[in-house]
């Protein structure tokens with residue numbers, strides 16, 4: 093099972109195994125990661141699951157498609173080139189060890 097590492101703005105880190113096929117918002121919620129509010133439950137309509145994919149991983153996660161990109165326009169934290177909505181990233185073996193950064197509050 094892929095292990096995902098969430099780096100928090102205060103320097104803490106939370107790591108958890110996420111079932112392949114599950115999205116990273118669900119994984120964060122299950123692991124109790126703060127700052128991933130997920131108000132829409134993963135239907136791409138709230139942008140409260142915003143993360144920054146670590147630059148070393150962005151080629152493997154890929155970047156946002158047009159629909160996700162439109163939602164990223166309304167995130168409260170600054171939007172960066174590595175911004176993604178974590179409900180749109182699906183855990184897989186290829187993402188084992190993935191590092192994502194949770195924006196500060």
Ligand code: FES
Nearest residue numbers: 132134138139179
């Ligand atoms: S949980 Fe709402 S857009 Fe990801």
